Amino acid sequence: MNWGCIPTKALIKSAQVFEYINHAKDYGIKVQDAEVDFTAMVKRSRDVAGGMSKGIQFLFKKNKIDQLIGWGRVKPGKKVSVTAEDGAETVYSADHIIIATGGRARELPALKIDNEKIIGYRKAMVLEDKPKKLVVVGSGAIGVEFAYVYNAIGTEVTIVEFMDRIVPNEDVEVSKALEKIYKKNGVKIMTSTEVTGVDTSGEGCKVTVKDKKGNESVIECDKVLSAVGVVSNVEDIGLEDVGILVEKGKIQVDEYYKTNMPGYYAIGDVTPGPALAHVASAEGIICVEKIAGHHPEALDYNNIPGCTYCIPEISSVGYTEAQAKEAGYELKVGKFPFSASGKASAAGAKDGFVKLIFDAKYGELLGAHMIGANVTEMIAEIVAIRKLETTGMELIKTVHPHPTMSEAVMEAAAAAYDEVIHL
Structure with missing residues (x-):
């Protein structure tokens, strides 16, 4: 709440509003000379977090909890x-x-956080000035969320990922879709690449990276964000x-x-x-x-939704397609693109899709993977469906409201069972 979910979502919203303004002409609106007030963005984020924190203090008093x-x-x-x-x-x-001491940013030997030039996620929320160039090391939720924020407000962003794809815990198709969108928006992405050192002796940073073939190169930037996961306190x-x-x-x-x-x-x-x-x-x-x-x-740890609040958002629960195959299931897989959604078209948010993975034998929903606008709000339906052991055919026959983004869930189920009529 103080240094995680809430303040980062506030920063993302500010970045998204700026992005809306920059694309206002796509909606028939003329806007001129919009610019980012980075200090005000950070202040709003801290104010939002502070307001939530005061709410917890109130609940402590209301429930007679000593702090x-x-x-x-x-x-x-x-x-x-x-x-x-x-x-x-x-x-x-x-x-x-009860011990609930949480976690902190993980550090790599070649990437020691000094919170001056090599920063962790906390510092990334409260920088004094917007960097001109930023290298983000790691492309999990923290990495891609901050990459979106800074790219959207005009920073030149490079993502360096050790694995062979960004958001590597997600379904492969989601990773590919996000990489395509980020590259289109000007984010440079280097996968299968390792940071071997950072020289901070000069005015900025010189980041040495090595690809899977052993080729080394140097990236110059103002700040390096270490986003390589968390460790327990x-x-x-x-x-x-x-x-x-x-x-x-x-x-x-x-x-x-x-x-x-x-x-x-x-x-x-x-x-x-x-x-x-x-x-x-x-x-x-x-x-x-x-x-x-x-x-x-x-x-049930196999029915925990995961959400990443980059733009477009990502949400998922259960098996990826690869995991389900590895587990020995015979699959029915359905996918519905938001480009075929009336609500998505009206909203100007046609990127992404809903992908559902069913057990062909019993109709059990094994996993769901979404990328698109507001999909973090849509995943709860899937979690409830899986909890209630709802089958694919039952989902198809559950009438969804039109026009909504959530229709894509019903349509993806229909696609899995060859009943889709809107593709």
Whole structure:
């Protein structure tokens, strides 16, 4: 909320509004001399995050939750110490202690973050000046979102990705579509490429990269954004003192988030599940309900939606086509492009598609992959469908409103079963 989902979406919206203005003539509107006020963009982003934070403070007071400010460490005997800014330490006891310390930007040996020239995602949200040239290392959600923002407001952006395609966790067709759109918008993309070093001794940065053939080249830029993932905050919080099991940088928990030590629990980015805010929230609720003596259902990690808020947006859930084939399923695959959608045409947002993957034998919806305008709002339908074990034919017969972007879900299902009539 403070340094992730909310402020980045505010920056994306500002960039998108500027993009709308620059293409206003496509909608029959004349606008002249629009320019980016980068400082005001950043201020709006921080104000949005600050407003949400104040909302949490209100909820704490409303629900009689005490907030203790300081550095927390778990201690043996179901205790937590809190060290205040002045160094004073206070120890508290509780029957149940939940560790939810989140994550931070991962660092590569050749890409040490100094937050001056080599920056992490936090600094990328609050830069004092808009860089003229930016190299983004990594093309997961963080990388492509910031690449969109800075490209849209006039920065020359280069994405360097170690894997053979951008957004490598997505379906291959989604990766190809986003790469095509980004290149069309002027983003330079280098896949199968590794950053071997950054020289920051001069006024800017000289980024040395090596492709899969071993060829080296140097990219000059003002800033380098390291967007190579996140690591869990598990250091210096007392885990070793208590004896809590940590493997591969993650606190090990059971399906209700108990650690190996009674009375200690962990949720969110410090555990092995996906590092997503909605996952952490769901885990926290399940954990507390179990502590309170209820009987919550364990979280189905195969039905967690993933959303990337670049423009066009990306959303997905379940198997990719390649994963479903690898798992041994016989497939029915349906795809409906937004270029055939009346709502998308009217909105000037014809890029992208909806792709649905069904088990041919039973009609189970194995996975869904979308790229396009507002698809992060559309994926929840798929998550509910999968939860309810709805079949492909049932989805086809579920009447969707017209004209909407969401019609493409019904149409993609129809395409999978050779019943589509709008292609």
